[in-house]
Amino acid sequence: MLKVEHLSYDVSEEGRQSEILSDVSFSVEDGEMLVITGPNGGGKSTLAKLLMGINRQTAGKIYLDGTDITDMSVNERAKAGMGFAFQQPPRFKGMTVRRLLSLAAGTKLSEDECCSLLSSVGLCAMEYIDREADATLSGGEMKRIEIATVLAKKHDICIFDEPEAGIDLWSFSMLIKRFEKIHKAKKESLILISHQERIIQMADRIMVISDGKVESIGAAKTVMPQLFGQEAESCTCGMQKGGEICEAE
Numbered sequence: 001m002l003k004v005e006h007l008s009y010d011v012s013e014e015g016r017q018s019e020i021l022s023d024v025s026f027s028v029e030d031g032e033m034l035v036i037t038g039p040n041g042g043g044k045s046t047l048a049k050l051l052m053g054i055n056r057q058t059a060g061k062i063y064l065d066g067t068d069i070t071d072m073s074v075n076e077r078a079k080a081g082m083g084f085a086f087q088q089p090p091r092f093k094g095m096t097v098r099r100l101l102s103l104a105a106g107t108k109l110s111e112d113e114c115c116s117l118l119s120s121v122g123l124c125a126m127e128y129i130d131r132e133a134d135a136t137l138s139g140g141e142m143k144r145i146e147i148a149t150v151l152a153k154k155h156d157i158c159i160f161d162e163p164e165a166g167i168d169l170w171s172f173s174m175l176i177k178r179f180e181k182i183h184k185a186k187k188e189s190l191i192l193i194s195h196q197e198r199i200i201q202m203a204d205r206i207m208v209i210s211d212g213k214v215e216s217i218g219a220a221k222t223v224m225p226q227l228f229g230q231e232a233e234s235c236t237c238g239m240q241k242g243g244e245i246c247e248a249e
């Protein structure tokens with residue numbers, strides 16, 4: 001179980017202090033899928049980077065299975081069972097996809113194992129396995145390879161920052177199936193940061209982050225209608241949305 005208590009993150013720009021995240025608290029149960037969504041610039045990726053120890057919080061605590069991991073490095077958190085796929089994956093000049101997958105898995109993977117991982121994210125394994133994971137790969141190709149690196153190892157909790165970004169429809173469907181499979185097995189917790197309705201509707205719970213704060217958190221069936229305005233649009237003329245007066249009533 002991941003527990004986050006009163007997490008805040010400030011940055012200092014030209015002598016001015018600005019608060020990017022403010023007093024964020026939530027937990028993720030074992031085997032749970034939490035989807036984090038909300039407006040652009042709300043603070044979702046910043047939160048993910050704090051969870052993985054890439055950025056350091058100004059205040060607050062993070063616990064993984066009861067252990068305080070707040071001061072642990074990225075490597076220590078990875079060893080403790082956390083996996084992370086960036087919104088914009090880094091490139092690795094001089095490193096083949098095969099080697100990258102083995103490094104991520106923590107053991108030398110066979111060709112079959114590499115192929116199965118690449119296939120699961122919709123990549124033709126033979127075409128990619130010996131390519132370098134560098135700038136010659138397209139954004140969508142690199143994104144899928146990065147997701148495959150997270151899937152290469154069993155984690156207690158995986159965080160995927162906008163896994164849908166730049167991915168074609170066919171690969172996206174495969175990815176959804178893969179997330180559904182992980183979720184069904186209940187052996188790993190998932191935090192998915194996403195704007196995509198198909199991902200949001202898979203969630204057990206949804207957390208909306210806006211303006212650096214938790215705007216709402218709750219069961220998907222409670223938060224989904226708020227997000228997609230189903231209640232407001234229940235009037236046939238649809239004019240109640242946005243607070244306008246409905247003249248049909």
Ligand SMILES: Nc1ncnc2c1ncn2[C@@H]1O[C@H](COP(=O)(O)OP(=O)(O)OP(=O)(O)O)[C@@H](O)[C@H]1O
Nearest residue numbers: 011013020038039040041042043044045046047087
């Ligand atoms: N180091 C930093 N210095 C200054 N501003 C920052 C810094 N890091 C993040 N921000 C700002 O904090 C806000 C939150 O950024 P973040 O990337 O977390 O948003 P997000 O919710 O992931 O957005 P999106 O949905 O567009 O991916 C943005 O306004 C961003 O410009």
